[in-house]
Amino acid sequence: MSTVVAAGGKDLGTKVPLLIIGAGAAGLCAALTAKEAEVEVVVVERETTPSGSTALSAGLIPAAGTRFQRAKGIHDHPKLLAADIAHKANGEVDPAVVNAIAEDSATLVEWLADRHDFPFDVIDNFNYPGHSSLRMHGLPSRTGRELIDRLRTAAELNDIVILNRSVAELLLADAEGQVIGVEIARPDGKRERIGCDTLILACSGFGGNPDLVRRHIPEMAGAIYFGHRGNRGHAVIWGSELGAQLTHLGAYQGHGSVATPHNILISWAVIMQGGIQVNRDGRRFSDETRGYSEQAAEVLKQPDAIAWDVFDARIAAVARQFEDFRQAESAGAILTADSVENLAEAMHIPVATFVAAWKEAEKLKLASGQDRFGRKFLAEQLCGPPYHAVKVAGALFHTQGGLAVDPTGRVKRKNATGFPNLFAAGGAATGISGATAAGYLSGNGLLTATVLGHLAGQAAARQMTRA
Numbered sequence: 170m171s172t173v174v175a176a177g178g179k180d181l182g183t184k185v186p187l188l189i190i191g192a193g194a195a196g197l198c199a200a201l202t203a204k205e206a207e208v209e210v211v212v213v214e215r216e217t218t219p220s221g222s223t224a225l226s227a228g229l230i231p232a233a234g235t236r237f238q239r240a241k242g243i244h245d246h247p248k249l250l251a252a253d254i255a256h257k258a259n260g261e262v263d264p265a266v267v268n269a270i271a272e273d274s275a276t277l278v279e280w281l282a283d284r285h286d287f288p289f290d291v292i293d294n295f296n297y298p299g300h301s302s303l304r305m306h307g308l309p310s311r312t313g314r315e316l317i318d319r320l321r322t323a324a325e326l327n328d329i330v331i332l333n334r335s336v337a338e339l340l341l342a343d344a345e346g347q348v349i350g351v352e353i354a355r356p357d358g359k360r361e362r363i364g365c366d367t368l369i370l371a372c373s374g375f376g377g378n379p380d381l382v383r384r385h386i387p388e389m390a391g392a393i394y395f396g397h398r399g400n401r402g403h404a405v406i407w408g409s410e411l412g413a414q415l416t417h418l419g420a421y422q423g424h425g426s427v428a429t430p431h432n433i434l435i436s437w438a439v440i441m442q443g444g445i446q447v448n449r450d451g452r453r454f455s456d457e458t459r460g461y462s463e464q465a466a467e468v469l470k471q472p473d474a475i476a477w478d479v480f481d482a483r484i485a486a487v488a489r490q491f492e493d494f495r496q497a498e499s500a501g502a503i504l505t506a507d508s509v510e511n512l513a514e515a516m517h518i519p520v521a522t523f524v525a526a527w528k529e530a531e532k533l534k535l536a537s538g539q540d541r542f543g544r545k546f547l548a549e550q551l552c553g554p555p556y557h558a559v560k561v562a563g564a565l566f567h568t569q570g571g572l573a574v575d576p577t578g579r580v581k582r583k584n585a586t587g588f589p590n591l592f593a594a595g596g597a598a599t600g601i602s603g604a605t606a607a608g609y610l611s612g613n614g615l616l617t618a619t620v621l622g623h624l625a626g627q628a629a630a631r632q633m634t635r636a
């Protein structure tokens with residue numbers, strides 16, 4: 170059955186100026202922006218309360234040139250952020266989109282802080298792979314739950330209507346690709362049509378649609394999906410029927426460090442501060458510092474599809490700023506021992522092989538050397554007892570392919586012209602991570618959700634107030 174239905178304005182009951190599908194970070198940033206420009210906006214959300222993948226994330230937004238960075242003496246510039254994004258994505262990005270996002274990143278973070286009272290600060294005690302500056306901005310709990318709760322509160326304070334428990338199932342459009350509205354389904358099975366002048370798709374990617382994952386990202390078909398299950402690929406499905414340009418559908422954000430069987434995210438700080446990963450046989454298998462996203466597939470390739478993160482108490486103290494890590498400790502996921510030999514016993518892995526791998530890494534740190542995988546070790550990251558280990562799996566966090574957009578979030582047709590009144594942001598739009606998992610620079614997810622949401626909200630409002 171087609172999910173895009175030809176319809177005219179006469180088929181609709183209610184009509185609103187701006188309709189947004191999805192109340193994650195992208196949808197709510199777009200809504201707050203449009204409302205500030207005095208455009209009436211309605212957000213349609215499948216869940217009882219906004220959550221999405223945003224709630225599952227660490228809530229960290231990379232931004233370049235903020236006052237939070239300046240206060241800590243951190244030098245940064247949007248051009249550096251844009252260059253880091255393009256470098257990690259192997260140049261497979263639209264530079265105009267990346268530049269627009271990098272340019273607006275500091276404005277977005279400061280706007281949330283100043284206008285909506287978000288208590289951001291910038292993480293300054295470790296850096297993520299691929300970032301040439303300390304620029305991850307987070308809220309006190311370092312959780313996406315706090316980010317989405319604050320966005321929802323801001324939406325409520327600004328009288329933004331969120332229709333919870335409403336699933337947009339059909340997109341209504343005319344023959345020229347002008348969007349007319351959507352048909353939503355309510356929990357009691359009732360269906361209702363809502364018309365709109367402009368539509369922003371903020372309903373994220375297709376991680377919650379196993380058929381689409383199998384088709385576009387076969388290497389992750391067997392992985393745990395750690396993102397929001399309600400993201401079933403509506404944007405991609407509608408876009409394909411409308412004749413939109415869909416790009417990089419095989420790209421995704423993975424993560425090679427999800428505590429198993431507890432299913433709790435273990436921050437990549439444990440690696441970036443000097444920890445290593447070994448497999449069930451006690452052997453290292455990769456340069457872990459390339460990035461956590463591509464590490465998901467590396468972990469999946471190991472015996473039993475698991476690995477162990479191994480680190481020490483100094484590193485655990487850094488990771489403890491993340492609520493997830495503290496939860497993993499409470500859940501008993503983190504093993505502790507006073508020697509690496511005893512740690513290997515507790516992990517039930519071959520002691521001699523593991524101890525050799527550990528000692529080799531420590532020796533390389535002393536010499537500031539490089540291993541056979543290309544990982545560079547740092548002398549200041551030497552480890553000492555007590556030691557810790559946590560068994561982890563590789564997971565799919567969210568998909569990065571989607572609707573190609575211009576720098577304002579306007580969705581492009583296959584011939585690259587823009588749809589007249591259709592925008593996309595966040596996981597619904599093509600990401601800025603190139604064609605593979607390796608192109609994902611930490612923070613690209615919330616960057617495209619919050620900043621592209623902001624840009625799309627601005628563009629939609631501009632278009633509507635002009636009309």
Ligand SMILES: Cc1cc2nc3c(=O)[nH]c(=O)nc-3n(C[C@H](O)[C@H](O)[C@H](O)COP(=O)(O)OP(=O)(O)OC[C@H]3O[C@@H](n4cnc5c(N)ncnc54)[C@H](O)[C@@H]3O)c2cc1C
Nearest residue numbers: 191193194195215221222223226227337595596612614615
């Ligand atoms: C565990 C985890 C950790 C992460 N950590 C980070 C991080 O620290 N930094 C970072 O940058 N990124 C991170 N990410 C990625 C980041 O969470 C996502 O890129 C981002 O949240 C996407 O925002 P969004 O608004 O596009 O989607 P979402 O937050 O998923 O919101 C989409 C919303 O649309 C709703 N929806 C979907 N379809 C429909 C429909 N048909 N009708 C009505 N509603 C619908 C969903 O219910 C959902 O609420 C992480 C992801 C995960 C899973």
